[in-house]
Each structure stands twice: as C-alpha cells, then as structure tokens.
Amino acid sequence: MLSVGVNGYGTIGKRVADAVVAQPDMELVGVAKTRPNYEAGRAVKNGYPLYAAIEERAEKFDAADIDLAGLVEELVEEADVMVDATPSGIGAENKSLYEEHDTPALYQGGEDADLVDTSFNARANFADAAGADHVRVVSCNTTGLSRLVAPLEEEYGIEKVRATLVRRGGDPAQTDRGPINDILPNPRTIPSHHGPDVQTIFPDLAIDTLGLKVPATLMHTHSINVSLNGDATADEVRELLESQSRTFVIPEHLDIDGAGKLKEFALDAGRPRGDLWENCIWGESISVEGDDLYLFQAIHQESDVVPENVDAIRAVAETADADESIETTNDALGMGL
Ligand code: NAD
Structure with a gap:
C-alpha cells in the first residue's frame, strides 16, 4: 500500500484525497490545512487524519473543537508521496519541506514548470515521472x-x-x-x-x-x-x-x-x-x-486533474506502468459516462 498525504485541502486537494481513498493500492495517511473552515470539519468527519499546515495556527483548530493529528511535518514524514494542492506559488515554498523529509511530491498546475523534474499527463508522458522527486500535474x-x-x-x-x-x-x-x-x-x-x-x-x-x-x-x-x-x-x-x-x-x-x-x-x-x-x-x-x-x-476545471494526480502518485512510486495505473484509477473512480 502506498501511503499518501495531501497538503492543501481545497478544491483540488479534497477531491484528490477522496480519489486516493478509493484506490485499492493506496492509503490516505492524512491531509493538512491552514484553517479550521468547513472543509477541515468535513475531513475529520470523513475520518481523514487532519494536520495543521502552519504551526502557529494550530490553536485555531482547538478553538473550533476540531481534532488535529499533528503538524504537517509529521504527515510528510509518514507519507510515501505527498500531493501538494496549495494555492499557486505556495507549492514552491513547500518544496524544501518535502526535500527535508526525502518525500517525493506532486505539485499542481499553478506552479512554474521549472520547479519540478517533469510536468505530467498520464496519457501523454507517464513514464517521464518514473522515480522523480518533484512532478507537476499540469493545469x-x-x-x-x-x-x-x-x-x-x-x-x-x-x-x-x-x-x-x-x-x-x-x-x-x-x-x-x-x-x-x-x-x-x-x-x-x-x-x-x-x-x-x-x-x-x-x-x-x-x-x-x-x-x-x-x-x-x-x-x-x-x-x-x-x-x-x-x-x-x-x-x-x-x-x-x-x-x-x-x-x-x-x-x-x-x-x-x-x-x-x-x-x-x-x-x-x-x-x-x-x-x-x-x-x-x-x-x-x-x-x-x-x-x-x-x-x-x-x-471541468475542478476535477479533470484528479485522476491525473492519482496516476502521478503511482508513476513517482514506480508501482505501475501507464496502462495499469490508468485502468486502476478509472475503475476505482467509476470513470465512463
Ligand atoms: P483552493 O484555494 O481551492 O485550495 C487550496 C487550499 O490550500 C486551501 O484550502 C488553502 O486554505 C490551503 N492553503 C493555503 N496555504 C497553505 C499552506 N501554506 N499549506 C497548506 N495549505 C494551504 O485552490 P485550488 O483551486 O484547489 O488550487 C490548488 C492548485 O491547483 C493551484 O496550483 C491551482 O492552480 C491548481 N489547479 C486549480 C484548478 C481549479 O480550477 N480550481 C484546476 C487545476 C489546477
């Protein structure tokens, strides 16, 4: 089982977290948020371990009666792969955090292409991300x-x-x-x-x-x-x-x-x-x-990158080739209309 953490639990992050939970070969070890808003409350109700992305703001979660599992550093340490779904530009700031813990990371399309080893689309260049430490799932x-x-x-x-x-x-x-x-x-x-x-x-x-x-x-x-x-x-x-x-x-x-x-x-x-x-x-x-x-x-801007993130996790972890990964992701999500 691949242990996956999600840092930044907004539009993209919450969808990727749910998609990871649906995969037969992945475990969601937690999600990190900066503030105890409605999405944080839902993460806890879903049973997702919730980590504070910013240490100084951890007390705000206590005040809102939302239980924290720890700080984001602990999540990064525990994960085999981190998915960074923070707003544009914040992923670049987080890069050193992932490097410190030697945890490969995926970033989203709002980050610059030169931040990463390769940009990623499962259908087009899955193999380029094999074993990479920093991969950007394009917009x-x-x-x-x-x-x-x-x-x-x-x-x-x-x-x-x-x-x-x-x-x-x-x-x-x-x-x-x-x-x-x-x-x-x-x-x-x-x-x-x-x-x-x-x-x-x-x-x-x-x-x-x-x-x-x-x-x-x-x-x-x-x-x-x-x-x-x-x-x-x-x-x-x-x-x-x-x-x-x-x-x-x-x-x-x-x-x-x-x-x-x-x-x-x-x-x-x-x-x-x-x-x-x-x-x-x-x-x-x-x-x-x-x-x-x-x-x-x-x-659909909020969701077409979600299966791509799931495939990019397998690509960096080298646990499947493109065809296997795409098929597993599609089956687990229920792709096809
Ligand atoms: P969003 O604002 O909905 O979610 C980002 C989340 O990250 C928010 O919950 C925010 O509170 C949190 N956050 C802010 N600073 C943080 C920090 N330091 N550490 C941890 N979390 C932090 O944004 P989004 O729409 O999900 O976009 C995320 C990334 O995905 C961006 O790079 C964006 O360009 C890209 N993207 C967005 C869309 C879209 O249409 N929404 C589509 C494809 C790609």
Whole structure:
C-alpha cells in the first residue's frame, strides 16, 4: 500500500484525497490545512487524519473543537508521496519541506514548470515521472488539451494546434472572482501562456492558444482547430476519441447544450460533487475541413486533474506502468459516462 498525504485541502486537494481513498493500492495517511473552515470539519468527519499546515495556527483548530493529528511535518514524514494542492506559488515554498523529509511530491498546475523534474499527463508522458522527486500535474486546461493532442499526434501527426479557451471566471466557491458582467480577453496578449504549458508535455508541438474569461463558474469551453498531417474523416476522429478512456464524446441524443446540462448529467449519474473527470467533447462539433479538425470541448476545471494526480502518485512510486495505473484509477473512480 502506498501511503499518501495531501497538503492543501481545497478544491483540488479534497477531491484528490477522496480519489486516493478509493484506490485499492493506496492509503490516505492524512491531509493538512491552514484553517479550521468547513472543509477541515468535513475531513475529520470523513475520518481523514487532519494536520495543521502552519504551526502557529494550530490553536485555531482547538478553538473550533476540531481534532488535529499533528503538524504537517509529521504527515510528510509518514507519507510515501505527498500531493501538494496549495494555492499557486505556495507549492514552491513547500518544496524544501518535502526535500527535508526525502518525500517525493506532486505539485499542481499553478506552479512554474521549472520547479519540478517533469510536468505530467498520464496519457501523454507517464513514464517521464518514473522515480522523480518533484512532478507537476499540469493545469485543468493543459490536461484537457494534452488528452486531445496525444491520440491525434499518434494517429495522424499534428501540423499545428490553435485553441481558444473560454475560461470560467472562478470556481463556484470563489466568491471573490469575476467578471460578473463582462467578457474579458484574458490574457490580452496573444498567444496566451496555455500553449507553452502544453509544450511542457509535448515539447515539439506547434500550438497557439488564446484566452478569454466569462461570467461562468461551471466549466471551461475550448474551441479547437487541429491541422492534421494525415488524412482523416470526422467519423474516424470521433471513433478515435470515443476509444480513449478520458475523453467523453457527448452523444447527440443526450441533448446536452452546455456546461449546465453536463453538470446536471454528472449529478444524475451520481458523480461525487457532480465532477466530470473526462474531457467532454460535443459529438456534432467534430468536423474535418480539408486537413483541419474542429471541435468544441468542455473541461471541468475542478476535477479533470484528479485522476491525473492519482496516476502521478503511482508513476513517482514506480508501482505501475501507464496502462495499469490508468485502468486502476478509472475503475476505482467509476470513470465512463
Ligand atoms: P483552493 O484555494 O481551492 O485550495 C487550496 C487550499 O490550500 C486551501 O484550502 C488553502 O486554505 C490551503 N492553503 C493555503 N496555504 C497553505 C499552506 N501554506 N499549506 C497548506 N495549505 C494551504 O485552490 P485550488 O483551486 O484547489 O488550487 C490548488 C492548485 O491547483 C493551484 O496550483 C491551482 O492552480 C491548481 N489547479 C486549480 C484548478 C481549479 O480550477 N480550481 C484546476 C487545476 C489546477
């Protein structure tokens, strides 16, 4: 059994913790939090040992009557692998903590790529993380783009990817984010930083990305154009994407017209928190004009990186290869819609 600790128990951390608990070969040894908010209370109710991430704040947990198992240093010592899911930039500050205890660590997409030995996407470069000490699971958008690029590159070869990312303004619980009544080119410079981030997984890929932010919280939506090297038909591409375990081609008859119905669909399916771990690609959007493939996909920013974190744990611990790990993760979570 792999002992896993999670430092930073927010949107991503709590989902990764639950996913670790669901795995047959992993044990969650604890989670670390900075403050005794509603998520801390739930962690304890779930039976997850709760550690204080900041020693000086430990007394706040006592005052809130929330039991602590100890300080984060003890959690790092006990874990075989730590998953750092703290806000952007804090992971970099925590790196020395993991090094002091000789515990390999995963970081999230908000950290710089040069913090780590390798950036990670299970479908594209699982083996690069074998035995690494510091691995970055790329962001939600980069994960969504990588899952699309990998099979297309293998099957046809790619001349160039052009993607416009219509990004949610904030997650549902991020009451301080926006815009609330605007459409923002964001970043205003072109190309956006997302393309170079995808190149941390596919160094030779030609890709330009543009970003916007809109008043929505549910999901991101990508408008994609891939210029392919090989001949392809829309039906062939659809079949290829349907054969991938983490790309869900939305059948037309479901009559799902946007993120709202997608989330409702996930809730109806009994998905925890209404999570959609897969890229959600509209079947009717998959089109080929000459050498150009076009499609729309929705990406659930809060959850698509969760199975990737689980796979990255096995990759650094070298307990499975990509296919074994992806299959185990998918089965344990209940992937497939
Ligand atoms: P979040 O704010 O929801 O959760 C972060 C948690 O870490 C919070 O509970 C916060 O209190 C805690 N924290 C703050 N400082 C800490 C410290 N020093 N030690 C331990 N815990 C600390 O953030 P999030 O959305 O889960 O993002 C975490 C990381 O995941 C970021 O790198 C982000 O870029 C990345 N990410 C976020 C999303 C998303 O859409 N939410 C998607 C993919 C990747």
